[in-house]
Amino acid sequence: MASRRVRAEPRARRSTLTIFPTHRVAQSAGGASGTAIDPPGDELAGPVLYHAGRYELLSGDGLLDPEVVDQAAPSGVTYTPHREEAVAAVERGEAEAAFLLRPTRIEDVWAVARRGDVMPQKSTFFYPKLTSGLLLLPLD
DSSP states (O other), X not given: OOOEEEEEOOXXXXXXXXEEOOEXXXXXXXXXXXXXXXXXXXXXXXXXXXETTEEEEOOOTTOOHHHHHHHHOOXXXXXXXXXXXXXXXXXXXXXXXXXXXXXXXXXXXXXXXXHTOOOOTTOOEEESXXXXXXXXXXXX
């Protein structure tokens, strides 16, 4: 699975944050179409549409991969971090199309934040996940 590793250096501690892509599985591809390509390897050149047994490279100059997919307006969309699962859903006839995306670059996350904009839905899958939940300490 393709991912991007990012070094975060909070004060005296170093850690690695990994950003995985979140692929889309759609009941309808909407208006998506692209240039036919051979089955892609681990690294994608851009967002890729898989449908009807073929792969197509989608163009979206200057847009994040999820924004390219959003422009096509697919319907019945579900999400998976696993490319193989997305393609298999199409091959089993459970979906019409799979949109295979690249991991979002941390520079793009920062650029969107600096502009005060919001990232597209499901555009990042950070690992490790922050621990969630609430801890309470009795004060009596």
